[in-house]
Amino acid sequence: MCYDRYVAICKPLHYRTLLGSRACAHMATAAWASGFLHSLLHTANTFSLPLYQGNALGQFFCEIPHILKLSCSHSGYLRELGLIVVSACLVFGCFIFMVFSYVQIFRAVFRIPSQEGRHKAFSTCLPHLAVVSLFVSTATFAYLKPPSISSTSLDLALSVLYSVIPPALNPLIYSLRNQELRDALRKMMTGCFSGLIKCLSSGV
Template identity: 85%
Template sequence: MWNSSSMVQFLLLALADRRELQLLHFWLFLAISLAALLANGLILSAVACDHHLHTPMGFFLLNLSLTDLGCICTTVPKAMHNSLWDTTTISYTGCAAQLFFFFFVSAEFSLLTIMCYDRYVAICKPLHYGTLLGSRACAHMAAAAWATGFLYSLLHTANTFSLPLCQGNVLGQFFCEIPHILKLSCSHSGYLREIGLLMVSSCLVFGCFVFIVFSYVQIFRAVLRIPSQQGRHKAFSTCLPHLAVLSLFVSSVLLSHLKPPSISSPSLDLALSVLYSVVPPALNPLIYSLRNQELKDALRKTMTGCFSGAIMCQVSDV
């Protein structure tokens, strides 16, 4: 029997067996991570520097970009390292750190719920928007989202890694994830305790999901009552980026964790894991920038300023 004091490392799921495919995965992950870092970095700079984006939605979008950066930096670097060096190992402390920093995913879902509330107030209660979503209220909601994710990961990481492990050290995932670590446990009481925590977390997530569905039902009803077609289109277009990001995130997580066992396979599980842990951080900035004219203008100014600064530096050097 192993426990937290004797376990040295875990073995992660290999992305591929052939060396050519391993290198292909490395370059693919490198391209996705660089795209996510560049896109989210530009959004952070644009929101911070452009006063037109100093709005509640801009503030929440800034926080969403931070969670996207955290998500991409939690799982991808180790996967790239293992693919490049043809290994599948991760240290015990590295696995615990990876599991803990996965709180960015929890914080992202909380932020998406808050951003849904922002759209609800903007469309259904526009006269109260400044009151309900003042700077203090936005700061409190963002802090609550981050604190919820932090507490979630702290509790689950502490409880999961306090369990004695007696089923080997092989994880059926390319990163450390609670369900796969629980399969290695031989403590019945600890296993039930963690399952209880997961059930409580699932209930909270379900509550957020119900709130999102209810909010969008009210939003659609309010939009359909707008007399002009142009007004309906403008109101609905402000919700489209959030709805697209939310749908991508929720659908990929549900497919990964709630798919029927009959269709489960290692390749499908791996693809779905990549879909919900790696792809959204890279696509979220693109989705928001395509539908938000103010954000597109701010990004254009930011990129123009960066290029102009680089050209001026080169000229001065010459």
């Protein structure tokens, strides 16, 4: 999404060339393959860990830090820590790429002469930036927070924030960019409010 916005705003004349169907297919394949490989490595390592403190987790999310708390295997812990460090480096590289892209995007947006054009450009970029910031900040805090401030409710809230909320928000954000859908939602909300007012007035 960040690269899409970068090309659309900074290089609009080359959009079809840089983001054709083949380029989109390659990016999607790379994202799915890297996600699958990342999950496979973590799953294989956590399944190989001997659990000396039982197998009951304090929440329904099977998170890596909670599994590591149940294991007393020093070598398994170091392997998992190495995988987390490698993943963090890759995520940091993606984050640097996103920051660079958004710096270029905002520079291009501020050069747009019309206020309406700037508003339209910001409306397509800021929701994506907000969702990514939510994911990165909560995931980083969940994996790097000190054990002294760990609690079941906090761990559960962080897990929901970075694993459930961003995937749920993305379709909503992209759907609300559709004018027909916005008009339908506006009509539905207007109908609901008018029906509620009629019910309240008739009840009185």
